[in-house]
Amino acid sequence: xxxxxxxxxxxxxxxxxxxxxxxxxxxxxxxxxxxxxxxxxxxxxxxxxxxxxxxxxxxxxxxxxxxxxxxxxxxxxxxxxxxxxxxxxxxxxxxxxxxxxxxxxxxxxxxxxxxxxxxxxxxxxxxxxxxxxxxxxxxxxxxxxxxxxxxxxxxxxxxxxxxxxxxxxxxxxxxxxxxxxxxxxxxxxxxxxxxxxxxxxxxxxxxxxxxxxxxxxxxxxxxxxxxxxxxxxxxxxxxxxxxxxxxxxxxxxxxxxxxxxxxxxxxxxxxxxxxxxx
Amino acid sequence: xxxxxxxxxxxxxxxxxxxxxxxxxxxxxxxxxxxxxxxxxxxxxxxxxxxxxxxxxxxxxxxxxxxxxxxxxxxxxxxxxxxxxxxxxxxxxxxxxxxxxxxxxxxxxxxxxxxxxxxxxxxxxxxxxxxxxxxxxxxxxxxxxxxxxxxxxxxxxxxxxxxxxxxxxxxxxxxxxxxxxxxxxxxxxxxxxxxxxxxxxxxxxxxxxxxxxxxxxxxxxxxxxxxxxxxxxxxxxxxxxxxxxxxxxxxxxxxxxxxxxxxxxxxxxxxxxxxxxxxxxxxxxxxxxxxxxxxxxxxxxxxxxxxxxxxxxxxxxxxxxxxxxxxxxxxxxxxxxxxxxxxxxxxxxxxxxxxxx
Numbered sequence: 001x002x003x004x005x006x007x008x009x010x011x012x013x014x015x016x017x018x019x020x021x022x023x024x025x026x027x028x029x030x031x032x033x034x035x036x037x038x039x040x041x042x043x044x045x046x047x048x049x050x051x052x053x054x055x056x057x058x059x060x061x062x063x064x065x066x067x068x069x070x071x072x073x074x075x076x077x078x079x080x081x082x083x084x085x086x087x088x089x090x091x092x093x094x095x096x097x098x099x100x101x102x103x104x105x106x107x108x109x110x111x112x113x114x115x116x117x118x119x120x121x122x123x124x125x126x127x128x129x130x131x132x133x134x135x136x137x138x139x140x141x142x143x144x145x146x147x148x149x150x151x152x153x154x155x156x157x158x159x160x161x162x163x164x165x166x167x168x169x170x171x172x173x174x175x176x177x178x179x180x181x182x183x184x185x186x187x188x189x190x191x192x193x194x195x196x197x198x199x200x201x202x203x204x205x206x207x208x209x210x211x212x213x214x215x216x217x218x219x220x221x222x223x224x225x226x227x228x229x230x231x232x233x234x235x236x237x238x239x240x241x242x243x244x245x246x247x248x249x250x251x252x253x254x255x256x257x258x259x260x261x262x263x264x265x266x267x268x269x270x271x272x273x274x275x276x277x278x
Numbered sequence: 279x280x281x282x283x284x285x286x287x288x289x290x291x292x293x294x295x296x297x298x299x300x301x302x303x304x305x306x307x308x309x310x311x312x313x314x315x316x317x318x319x320x321x322x323x324x325x326x327x328x329x330x331x332x333x334x335x336x337x338x339x340x341x342x343x344x345x346x347x348x349x350x351x352x353x354x355x356x357x358x359x360x361x362x363x364x365x366x367x368x369x370x371x372x373x374x375x376x377x378x379x380x381x382x383x384x385x386x387x388x389x390x391x392x393x394x395x396x397x398x399x400x401x402x403x404x405x406x407x408x409x410x411x412x413x414x415x416x417x418x419x420x421x422x423x424x425x426x427x428x429x430x431x432x433x434x435x436x437x438x439x440x441x442x443x444x445x446x447x448x449x450x451x452x453x454x455x456x457x458x459x460x461x462x463x464x465x466x467x468x469x470x471x472x473x474x475x476x477x478x479x480x481x482x483x484x485x486x487x488x489x490x491x492x493x494x495x496x497x498x499x500x501x502x503x504x505x506x507x508x509x510x511x512x513x514x515x516x517x518x519x520x521x522x523x524x525x526x527x528x529x530x531x532x533x534x535x536x537x538x539x540x541x542x543x544x545x546x547x548x549x550x551x552x553x554x555x556x557x558x559x560x561x562x563x564x565x566x567x568x569x570x571x572x573x574x575x576x577x578x579x580x581x582x583x584x585x586x587x588x589x590x591x592x593x594x595x596x597x598x599x600x601x602x603x604x605x606x607x608x609x610x611x612x613x614x615x616x617x618x619x620x621x622x623x624x625x626x627x628x629x630x631x632x633x634x635x
Contacts, residue, residue, distance in 0.1 A: 169371035172332050177385035177432070178359030191375040 026253075033057070033246035040242075056247035060234060066222060068248050071230035072255075074140075075209055078226055081144045082208045083201055086151030091197060093152070094159035095185055099171070109160075116153045124217050131218060143218050147208045155200045162196035163189065198266040206256040227252045280308035281343035281439040281472055283329065288338035290324055290496075298324045299496040302338070306489075309470040311463065313487035315477055317519070321496040322476045326442055329474065330365055331358035342440060359388075364433030365442040369449065370425050372417040378404075378428050379413040385436045403431045407465070423454045430465070441466070443475040447482050459485040480520050492516050514627040517556045523588065525621075526562075526599040528555045536595055539572050545622055545631050556621035556629075557599060564591050564613040565604040571614020572635075575599075580609055591615055 031044035034052040061069045096102075097109055127146060128137070136142030170192060174184045190197065212228040219225055225233075231248050234241070283306040290299040299321045306312045314322045327333035329340055331347065339349040342363070347356040373381050379400060386396040404410045407427045412420055417428065426446060433441060446462070447455050463486045466473050477483055483490045484504045492499040492507065492515070500512040511517035517525050530536060532546045532553050546553050568574055575593035580603055589603035591613060601615055621632045 167369070167371075169367050169369060170373060172358075173365070173367060173371035173373075173432075174384070175332065175358045176330060176363060176365045177436075178388045179384075183388060188373060192373075194375075 029246045029249055029253075032242050033250050035243070037241075037243055054247075056241075056243040057251065060244050060248040060251065063234060063244075066225075066230050066233040068227060068230055068234075068251060070223065071225055071227035072251070074224055075227040075252075075255075077140055078143050078147065078215075079205055079208045082147035082151065083204045085144070085148040086155055086204060087197065087201055089148075090152045090155035090200075091159055091190065091193075092185070093156045094163055095189060097156065097160040098163035099168075112153045113157060116157075120150075120213050124213070128217060138219055138221055138224065140224065143214060146214055146218065147211070150214075151204050151207070155204060158200050158203075159193070159196060162193060166193060195266055198263050202256075202260055202263055205259055209252075209256050280470060282306060282308045282310075283312075283440060283472060283474065284341040285325075285329070286339050286341070288325070288328060288335045288340070290321070290328065290333070291336045297496055299328075299335075302496075302498060304491065304498070304501065306472060306474065308472050311466050311473045311475070311486055311488045313475045313477065313483040313490045314493060315480055315483040315487075315490050315519075316493035317478055319495070320478075320493040322478075322493050323444055325493070326444055326474060326476045329440075330363060330442055331356065331361055361440075362436075362438050363440045363442055364436065364438035366426070366429045366433050366444065366446050368445040370417075370429040372425060372428055372432075374417055376416075377413065378409065378415055378417065378420070381417065381428055382413075382431045382435050385432065389436065399435055400431075403435045407431050422450055423458060426450065426458060427461075430462070434465075434469070434471075439472065441471050441473040443473065445477050446475070447477065447479065455482075456485075462486060481522065492519060510629070510632065511556075511621065512629055514554060514556070514623050514629075517621060517623070517629070521558055521560075523559045523600055525556045525558045526601075528557070528597055528599065529553075530555060534595070536573060536593075540617060540620060540633075542620070542622060542633065545633070547624055547630070550625045552625040554623035554625075554627065556623060557601070557617055558619065559588055559600045560586075560602060561619040562599070562601040562615055562617045563604050564589050564601050564607050564615050566606050566611070566613060568612065568614035570616065572617045573615040575613060575615060577603075577607060577609055577611045577613055580607070589613075 028044050032040055033056055034054060035044065036051060036053065039049050039051065040046065061067060097105065131137045131142045131146070134142070136145065166189065170188055171184050174188050179187070210228065211226075215226045215229050219229065222233075231245065231252060234244050234248050285302055285304045288299055288302040289297075291297050302325060314325060316322045324333060328335050328348070329342075334355065335348060335350050337350050339351075339354075340347050342361060345356070346352075346354055347361050348354060373384065376384070382400045382403060383396050386399060391399075400413070401410065404413055407430060409424060409427045409431065412424060412428070417425055420428070426449075429446075443462070447458055450458055459482060462475075466486075475482075475486060487504065489501060489503055490507055491501040494515055500507060500516045502510070507516060507520050511520060514527060518527060528536070530553055532548060532550060536555070537543060537546055537553070540555075542555075564575075564577060565571065573591075573593050573595075575591040575598075578590045578592055578598070581588040581590075581600075587603035587607075588600050589607055589609075590598055590600050592598045593615075599615070604613075607613055617635055619632060619634045622630045624630055
């Protein structure tokens with residue numbers, strides 16, 4: 001019977017079709033960003049003339065009114081603290097939830113989970129007024145605080161589940177060795193849980209980097225705007241330069257992808273497998 | 279320091295009402311190699327963890343040396359790190375992200391000893407355990423036997439008063455197990471450190487223990503030397519658990535002809551409905567001479583164990599026993615079984631007497 005090879009063929013064809021369909025939009029944007037407008041006016045897949053150029057990238061970066069280079073820097077200024085702060089705080093909280101018992105533990109955890117379901121759009125008005133009262137509107141610190149607060153619940157949930165999967169024996173060995181819980185957390189649990197922590201960090205990075213809504217609501221000085229806010233401003237009033245927009249989009253999109261690629265090896269699960277020999 | 283370990287009336291209940299340990303009292307002498315032996319669920323690991331401080335007893339107290347480290351009623355609890363104990367976990371629990379050197383140095387670094395002292399001690403212990411060349415490797419890069427030695431090194435480097443071992447040999451293959459047992463026993467004798475080892479394998483217990491305690495469902499069955507447990511088991515459970523191949527246990531009524539054949543009529547209690555006879559496979563032999571035998575039967579399967587042969591004999595009274603196979607004994611042959619030693623147990627499983635022929 002020819003079931004084996006035929007099945008293989010069908011699976012591969014489907015997989016390739018899905019893969020190609022998935023990647024199409026990115027190819028399209030990339031093509032739009034490097035080809036002059038007159039070449040793609042009938043569609044970027046038309047290849048009669050092909051003179052790629054990166055001029056749109058420079059145009060976007062050094063745009064006279066809304067330069068993307070400043071947007072990118074601002075994004076980094078916001079993202080890096082907004083990843084580190086919630087990661088550390090949430091990791092500590094997650095460890096407490098995973099390993100200790102205290103009276104209101106379960107209620108606290110469930111409340112936290114429950115509150116995560118409230119969307120940004122509902123929270124924004126009270127947040128806006130809260131920042132206004134604290135004089136943190138339109139400041140880096142304000143936006144960083146909001147992103148950090150937003151990140152803490154989900155990272156706590158994520159890491160708590162991860163921590164419960166770590167064998168307690170490592171921590172017990174450390175207890176017998178005389179370590180305090182603080183030492184156990186920083187010297188044993190944190191390093192061993194690195195794959196989980198890096199996963200959470202990368203996700204949080206991408207989330208904050210790609211955020212448009214909070215930035216839009218809480219930052220209005222063009223000098224402080226983040227990259228996602230600058231992009232729509234590159235739209236002209238009378239004429240949309242698709243090449244410019246695409247170039248800007250590609251630059252903004254690439255950053256989280258590169259972060260993921262760079263930290264890829266920390267996802268390797270090999271680590272915990274060796275703490276416990278099966 | 280040479281310390282003793284005393285347990286007084288230790289009781290551990292896991293909510294809602296699982297009794298893991300019921301009234302365990304015991305005294306372990308200084309420099310003694312004490313083994314707690316029992317099947318899964320017997321409470322042996324729980325007991326070890328209570329001594330270590332990783333678990334709190336519901337009732338009772340533990341005294342290490344002259345210090346009360348835990349007292350459930352008086353609410354005294356000394357942290358595991360303050361009890362001056364070293365522990366080797368079943369899966370060794372080596373810190374995977376640190377080198378072997380750092381793993382062993384860890385307890386000393388926590389104690390904030392000076393760098394040179396730490397270096398000296400780590401190298402000394404590593405040398406003593408034969409792992410000096412491995413100091414720069416990570417746990418994932420060394421073999422199981424070597425990992426175990428690193429775990430032992432880490433436990434010993436702080437020169438603890440008591441060494442605790444939780445099933446340290448279960449993860450090793452058979453060959454390495456034998457060398458590991460010898461190795462642990464030698465270290466213990468050299469250092470003279472009071473040691474408590476937990477295992478479910480009676481061969482391990484016999485190989486290393488000065489005294490062995492058999493636990494079942496949280497209750498002490500018997501405490502004694504290996505010889506005492508083997509020759510004078512206090513009940514059916516201990517008799518069956520100790521010894522390989524396991525003891526043949528035969529359930530009979532007191533008036534059974536086999537009892538007469540073995541001259542046990544006076545020993546067997548008359549008012550009991552049942553009696554159990556225990557015959558170890560190594561303490562009875564099947565021979566082709568039927569005339570002098572105590573029991574007659576037919577052989578079934580012969581088991582060849584290298585140095586000896588065992589054979590399963592179907593006795594004419596309706597039960598089978600495994601015994602040594604004598605010369606010229608083959609399968610499906612009529613044989614006579616000569617019993618060398620038999621243990622008599624009453625209907626409740628307690629041993630009454632053991633007879634040697």
